[in-house]
């Protein structure tokens with residue numbers, strides 16, 4: 001089949017390469033000529049394991065091309081994916097949909113044959129129906145445009161697997177849809193043959209699946225972090241608690257890792273946009289609990305600074321702190337709303353000298369926080385440190401050798417912001433260990 005993917009950011013670039021990998025002819029479209037030139041040359045402007053290889057393989061095989069030209073896009077295929085960004089509006093919780101509308105306004109008037117536009121971006125419920133009206137009003141005479149919604153659930157760091165082996169495919173279609181389901185079934189045939197569940201719904205339900213999935217995940221993380229607060233107050237251990245809860249199959253252990261909480265380009269903005277939309281729909285009471293989920297999450301960052309302060313003897317003034325981790329999670333170079341970088345900034349604000357190291361996110365971190373010190377290795381960051389703090393659970397930090405680090409630091413004090421370290425190993429080597437949600441020092 002042929003399809004276009006409009007918007008070649010994180011989501012679009014991965015989807016375009018993934019559809020080509022399934023054997024389709026794909027045209028990636030973006031208004032940013034720099035981005036398009038890079039992708040066409042086999043380069044991706046962010047770190048994602050396995051994506052560069054998938055991109056290059058498919059460019060070489062001639063199944064994947066890139067353009068900035070909407071005329072070319074309109075002529076190329078009858079199935080167009082919409083994968084542009086929906087950031088949080090400045091100073092508001094609501095999502096900014098200008099890029100989504102721009103795609104309809106640019107693409108639809110150029111169509112000469114009937115087409116399906118399948119949205120992948122995360123949007124407030126009701127957006128797809130609005131886009132359908134807008135598309136009808138700008139479509140040339142005789143050209144029928146169907147809007148469908150096919151949300152994307154990919155996780156950073158696992159985007160290739162999540163695209164080629166998704167847990168499920170959800171497709172929302174218009175009430176009078178004639179073509180979307182058959183087209184998408186054909187496109188995803190290799191996945192459906194492998195038994196991936198395919199759910200068809202109305203447009204609103206499909207839009208809601210994505211935001212409610214993210215709201216649930218955020219809630220699960222904040223739940224365990226709330227338990228961590230209670231553990232801190234009562235002397236209990238949140239990691240053992242999470243293990244014990246997780247054996248109940250109804251609860252499950254995944255996403256019960258207590259620590260610094262969630263960040264990134266999706267969870268924080270999605271729960272806020274969801275609250276804003278519920279308010280517009282007159283259903284704001286239904287989601288007031290998400291405000292609490294958000295504040296539990298943000299409290300973890302200040303709690304982490306308190307914990308580091310007490311690990312440093314009560315004041316950060318003049319303390320030399322090694323911060324290991326800047327990305328919002330491992331296997332990513334993304335620092336958007338990163339708890340790690342946030343904490344690094346707060347430490348500096350409180351008078352500490354902060355030396356940050358991250359295996360992939362240093363360049364992005366430097367752009368956001370140019371005034372922090374950046375090291376080129378974990379060992380360098382720890383040079384004469386009064387405390388080492390692990391804020392992103394990269395495997396190389398989990399595997400650090402306490403004895404090696406001991407030779408470079410000023411004080412053998414380590415603070416584990418992700419409950420990822422083998423505490424006994426560190427204590428055994430004479431380190432003082434501090435954690436969120438458990439008393440171990």
Ligand code: UDX
Pocket residue numbers: 152153154155156157214217221254255256257258259260261262263264265266267328329
């Ligand atoms: C998320 C959703 O998982 C994905 O389905 C959706 O498409 C986009 O948003 P992502 O932003 O890549 O994906 O991150 P995710 O793996 O969900 O982690 C989010 C944050 O939660 C990270 O900062 C992570 O460190 C934190 N987290 C995760 C915890 O604090 N504890 C956990 O147990 C799990």
